[in-house]
Amino acid sequence: xxxxxxxxxxxxxxxxxxxxxxxxxxxxxxxxxxxxxxxxxxxxxxxxxxxxxxxxxxxxxxxxxxxxxxxxxxxxxxxxxxxxxxxxxxxxxxxxxxxxxxxxxxxxxxxxxxxxxxxxxxxxxxxxxxxxxxxxxxxxxxxxxxxxxxxxxxxxxxxxxxxxxxxxxxxxxxxxxxxxxxxxxxxxxxxxxxxxxxxxxxxxxxxxxxxxxxxxxxxxxxxxxxxxxxxxxxxxxxxxxxxxxxxxxxxxxxxxxxxxxxxxxxxxxxxxxxxxxxxxxxxxxxxxxxxxxxxxxxxxxxxxxxxxxxxxxxxxxxxxxxxxxxxxxxxxxxxxxxxxxxxxxxxxxxxxxxxxxxxxxxxxxxxxxxx
Ligand code: UD1
Numbered sequence: 001x002x003x004x005x006x007x008x009x010x011x012x013x014x015x016x017x018x019x020x021x022x023x024x025x026x027x028x029x030x031x032x033x034x035x036x037x038x039x040x041x042x043x044x045x046x047x048x049x050x051x052x053x054x055x056x057x058x059x060x061x062x063x064x065x066x067x068x069x070x071x072x073x074x075x076x077x078x079x080x081x082x083x084x085x086x087x088x089x090x091x092x093x094x095x096x097x098x099x100x101x102x103x104x105x106x107x108x109x110x111x112x113x114x115x116x117x118x119x120x121x122x123x124x125x126x127x128x129x130x131x132x133x134x135x136x137x138x139x140x141x142x143x144x145x146x147x148x149x150x151x152x153x154x155x156x157x158x159x160x161x162x163x164x165x166x167x168x169x170x171x172x173x174x175x176x177x178x179x180x181x182x183x184x185x186x187x188x189x190x191x192x193x194x195x196x197x198x199x200x201x202x203x204x205x206x207x208x209x210x211x212x213x214x215x216x217x218x219x220x221x222x223x224x225x226x227x228x229x230x231x232x233x234x235x236x237x238x239x240x241x242x243x244x245x246x247x248x249x250x251x252x253x254x255x256x257x258x259x260x261x262x263x264x265x266x267x268x269x270x271x272x273x274x275x276x277x278x279x280x281x282x283x284x285x286x287x288x289x290x291x292x293x294x295x296x297x298x299x300x301x302x303x304x305x306x307x308x309x310x311x312x313x314x315x316x317x318x319x320x321x322x323x324x325x326x327x328x329x330x331x332x333x334x335x336x337x338x339x340x341x342x343x344x345x346x347x348x349x350x351x352x353x354x355x356x357x358x359x360x361x362x363x364x365x366x367x368x369x370x371x
Contacts, residue, residue, distance in 0.1 A: 001355050002028045004086035008036035008097025010046060011280050014261060015092045015115060017050035018171040022348035026357060030084050034073045034097040035060040039234060045260040066096060066127055073100035081108055087355060091135060092116060094128040098135050106138040113141035115168060115347060118149025119300035141354065143347050145338060146303060165346040166339020169280055173287055174341040180265040187270060190229060190254060195272045198226050203233035204277040207295060211243050213315035217295055218245055220320035222252045229267060231259045273324060282310055283338060293323040303337045
């Protein structure tokens with residue numbers, strides 16, 4: 001069968017790298033890159049490091065307002081899908097590329113499947129929350145990373161063709177952790193010692209588009225007596241410069257360009273603590289057993305909070321400082337909540353089974369719906 005996979009941003013390249021590998025064993029894959037991320041550090045380096053095949057289509061949509069970006073993707077994806085006529089369209093995560101892929105497929109009556117389905121922050125002011133809900137509601141097959149995600153879909157009345165597969169980012173992290181340890185020289189390059197520094201990521205609209213919130217976070221970073229490494233997303237860099245905050249931050253924190261996947265894994269793996277506003281990084285911190293202080297008011301990954309490895313502080317300066325100085329994972333409880341590294345195998349096997357690709361589904365020994 002022919003599967004069209006739609007990707008467009010950094011974390012989608014990471015997720016697709018492991019799923020594509022499994023799918024391509026028994027299927028034809030057409031990889032469509034919307035072009036939402038286009039800088040070398042946000043895009044090409046991931047294809048190089050993760051060995052992802054060249055996309056069959058690069059739509060070059062680039063940046064823009066949400067409506068313009070999503071609309072342009074929808075228009076161009078429809079053209080490609082009409083040419084390729086895939087049996088299935090596969091989308092990942094919660095970005096504008098995800099929503100455009102799911103919408104384009106469902107409007108053409110092509111079956112579509114969503115990887116990382118069922119996540120909810122219950123904060124509809126986040127563009128990602130709207131993307132998640134709409135994508136789930138127009139997808140035919142829903143691959144959930146956790147039981148909590150399955151339950152969230154149930155609450156919204158979605159119970160058919162829902163599969164608990166585990167999280168594909170676990171697959172990718174397990175696959176690349178040792179490679180990163182061997183290949184990345186990031187600790188040496190930045191002169192860092194094991195557990196002697198913090199890593200921050202900031203790119204959420206709620207933090208970057210509100211000068212007061214961004215200023216609070218930066219003041220907290222400046223008042224903390226810690227070595228903070230902060231790889232800066234291009235949108236954050238632009239806004240820091242616009243607000244006139246870049247120079248003062250640069251003198252108190254180590255700012256770097258966005259890092260490739262291998263450097264970033266190694267950086268996280270040896271950090272004393274991670275301060276993200278990214279969703280995926282909270283999960284990676286949990287898997288790597290690094291304490292996490294999240295610069296958001298809510299999270300889709302509530303398991304990391306429940307198990308005591310993550311705490312939410314939003315953009316409140318005092319809360320950030322207090323948490324960095326005092327937060328310790330409570331019970332040291334650590335479970336395989338995000339799966340065992342075979343989520344991509346389960347996804348491929350499920351697709352093969354559902355589409356009657358019997359020889360393929362028999363070959364891949366897997367227990368669907370039972371982590
Ligand atoms: C997007 C996703 C977000 C995801 C993140 C992963 C949406 C709504 N948001 O956020 O959920 O967590 O990707 O990183 O889909 N820019 C560049 N070069 C690039 C990419 C972006 O300069 O290669 C700048 C542009 O100024 C652009 C801005 O960053 O306007 C925002 O980029 P965009 O892709 O719209 O959203 P992200 O913030 O990256």
